[in-house]
Amino acid sequence: xxxxxxxxxxxxxxxxxxxxxxxxxxxxxxxxxxxxxxxxxxxxxxxxxxxxxxxxxxxxxxxxxxxxxxxxxxxxxxxxxxxxxxxxxxx
Amino acid sequence: xxxxxxxxxxxxxxxxxxxxxxxxxxxxxxxxxxxxxxxxxxxxxxxxxxxxxxxxxxxxxxxxxxxxxxxxxxxxxxxxxxxxxxxxxxxxxxxxxxxxxxxxxxxxxxxxxxxxxxxxxxxxxxxxxxxxxxxxxxxxxxxxxxxxxxxxxxxxxxxxxxxxxxxxxxxxxxxxxxxxxxxxxxxxxxxxxxxxxxxxxxxxxxxxxxxxxxxxxxxxxxxxxxxxxxxxxxxxxxxxxxxxxxxxxxxxxxxxxxxxxxxxxxxxxxxxxxxxxxxxxxxxxxxxxxxxxxxxxxxxxxxxxxxxxxxxxxxxxxxxxxxxxxxxxxxxxxxxxxxxxxxxxxxxxxxxxxxxxxxxxxxxxxxxxxxxxxxxxxxxxxxxxxxxxxxxxxxxxxxxxxxxxxxxxxxxxxxxxxxxxxxxxxxxxxxxxxxxxxxxxxxxxxxxxxx
Numbered sequence: 001x002x003x004x005x006x007x008x009x010x011x012x013x014x015x016x017x018x019x020x021x022x023x024x025x026x027x028x029x030x031x032x033x034x035x036x037x038x039x040x041x042x043x044x045x046x047x048x049x050x051x052x053x054x055x056x057x058x059x060x061x062x063x064x065x066x067x068x069x070x071x072x073x074x075x076x077x078x079x080x081x082x083x084x085x086x087x088x089x090x091x
Numbered sequence: 092x093x094x095x096x097x098x099x100x101x102x103x104x105x106x107x108x109x110x111x112x113x114x115x116x117x118x119x120x121x122x123x124x125x126x127x128x129x130x131x132x133x134x135x136x137x138x139x140x141x142x143x144x145x146x147x148x149x150x151x152x153x154x155x156x157x158x159x160x161x162x163x164x165x166x167x168x169x170x171x172x173x174x175x176x177x178x179x180x181x182x183x184x185x186x187x188x189x190x191x192x193x194x195x196x197x198x199x200x201x202x203x204x205x206x207x208x209x210x211x212x213x214x215x216x217x218x219x220x221x222x223x224x225x226x227x228x229x230x231x232x233x234x235x236x237x238x239x240x241x242x243x244x245x246x247x248x249x250x251x252x253x254x255x256x257x258x259x260x261x262x263x264x265x266x267x268x269x270x271x272x273x274x275x276x277x278x279x280x281x282x283x284x285x286x287x288x289x290x291x292x293x294x295x296x297x298x299x300x301x302x303x304x305x306x307x308x309x310x311x312x313x314x315x316x317x318x319x320x321x322x323x324x325x326x327x328x329x330x331x332x333x334x335x336x337x338x339x340x341x342x343x344x345x346x347x348x349x350x351x352x353x354x355x356x357x358x359x360x361x362x363x364x365x366x367x368x369x370x371x372x373x374x375x376x377x378x379x380x381x382x383x384x385x386x387x388x389x390x391x392x393x394x395x396x397x398x399x400x401x402x403x404x405x406x407x408x409x410x411x412x413x414x415x416x417x418x419x420x421x422x423x424x425x426x427x428x429x430x431x432x433x434x435x436x437x438x439x440x441x442x443x444x445x446x447x448x449x450x451x452x453x454x455x456x457x458x459x460x461x462x463x464x465x466x467x468x469x470x471x472x473x474x475x476x477x478x479x480x481x482x483x484x485x486x487x488x489x490x491x492x493x494x495x496x497x498x499x500x501x502x503x504x505x506x507x508x509x510x511x512x513x514x515x516x517x518x519x520x521x522x523x524x525x526x527x528x529x530x531x532x533x534x535x536x537x538x539x540x541x542x
Contacts, residue, residue, distance in 0.1 A: 034491070037411050039382045040101075040150035041134030046143045055150070080137065080413035082420070082487050 029071060029088045035061035037083040044075035044084060058083050092117040094396060095178065095186060097168050097334065098194030099123025100132065101382055102363025102389035104151065106192050109393025111159045120162045120186060127218060128153055128163070133382055133445065135221040139249030145222050168334045173356050178334070190358050190396040193335065193346060194389060197328035197364035197380060199242075200441045206299030211306030212322045215246050227321060228253035235260060235309050236323035237296050239267055240443025243325030244283075244414050250323060251286045258317055259283065260294040269451050270425060275468060275484060282415035327441025328380055330365040343367055347376055350402040352392035360396060362388035370405055379408055379447040407498050408447030411490065417466070420490040423480030423497045424472055426451050450480075462513025469517070476504040489518060492525035499528050
């Protein structure tokens with residue numbers, strides 16, 4: 001099980017225990033960088049399937065806010081420095 | 092006001108950005124020796140491993156320089172006239188300055204062996220060098236790699252990724268002995284072998300042999316000969332100091348600067364890998380070859396060059412890397428053996444990229460706590476009731492909590508039993524402490540904001 005499946009399942013279990021029905025509508029998330037770890041190598045941007053400049057967000061320490069982000073988690077998986085993580089937010 | 096920055100790397104570019112934020116109209120000139128915009132030097136390993144194309148490591152576009160009105164000049168400074176406040180480039184051009192930042196970085200130490208100039212002796216050091224190395228790796232069949240730090244390991248991993256049969260020479264019986272203990276070394280050695288790299292213990296190079304100007308073998312000090320087409324050298328880096336030779340600027344292993352990144356000459360600053368920075372806590376001048384340090388030093392220099400009084404506060408030396416598929420985070424003081432400290436320091440003649448000399452200092456009174464769970468390990472280094480360093484391999488869940496705890500220098504006496512116990516009690520205790528520190532810091536920030 002990959003990271004996202006784990007997160008998804010954990011969230012689903014939590015939500016189901018609270019009696020929620022459609023977890024996909026209840027939970028959103030975003031990619032958040034720790035700029036202190038980032039060395040600007042660009043592996044994240046290169047692997048983004050829709051071309052978001054993730055490196056720029058990481059450099060500035062900003063969460064990836066682009067509406068286009070499909071939250072596939074590729075950037076998190078490939079970052080060699082552990083710069084990126086997934087932050088779950090509730091709507 | 093004209094700001095002149097020598098060096099287009101992490102420190103120089105961070106300084107330029109900071110200067111522009113504080114002086115919207117001043118003239119800023121950056122001189123870069125390589126014909127590229129700023130690129131990520133740590134990213135070169137991923138170019139070699141074919142993870143990204145070489146153009147991808149460009150961390151700034153030409154438009155970025157234009158937008159911030161930074162003039163990027165490609166050239167090499169050959170002479171610095173501190174009295175006349177100007178520099179001379181190799182092509183003869185003279186450029187004067189009001190404020191000067193030297194951020195020339197560090198370069199790989201050349202192989203100190205006969206045969207070092209043969210074609211096939213390669214370094215992971217510059218973008219051009221890495222592109223050349225990759226093209227040679229595509230033709231190479233067999234390589235020998237030497238060096239004890241991250242760069243040599245990245246060279247081995249990268250060559251193996253290019254299907255080059257790679258031999259890694261270890262001077263002793265343990266891998267990166269200045270950083271790893273026996274168990275940690277063995278974990279990584281298993282990974283290295285699983286990537287097809289052959290490790291030779293107690294092996295030291297004495298000569299690089301060649302034919303018609305090309306490498307064809309190496310000879311070891313025990314007389315053994317290993318046939319190869321490539322010799323990868325990763326024995327450390329040293330500060331680029333050519334332009335300050337024959338100037339009154341004070342130099343030790345790098346350019347000596349105070350907490351404000353000032354050299355002993357007015358209006359001249361230094362930052363990054365070419366700077367040795369005064370640390371008031373230890374009262375010594377320290378050398379780091381770390382990306383985040385270079386960025387922070389560049390930012391501090393930029394602020395002070397624009398008239399602020401901003402001391403550079405050194406964070407704990409920190410590096411997270413991925414070697415042979417293993418995540419490793421090193422922070423603070425982590426040398427595994429106090430009884431060998433002096434001997435180990437002698438071995439580390441030149442810092443390798445991605446390391447700090449603070450990692451290797453380990454006073455005798457330090458103790459350590461050790462936790463191992465399969466391929467995941469955490470080693471804590473303690474000075475009495477304080478955590479001063481940690482090495483985290485595999486699962487990185489504790490890396491950020493540990494950095495915060497070490498950085499904030501909180502007394503950990505109450506959780507010492509759990510720390511020494513390791514495993515989940517250690518994890519729970521550290522996470523609880525971490526959350527407490529973060530909450531306290533958030534509270535402080537809030538009260539600042541409200542006042």
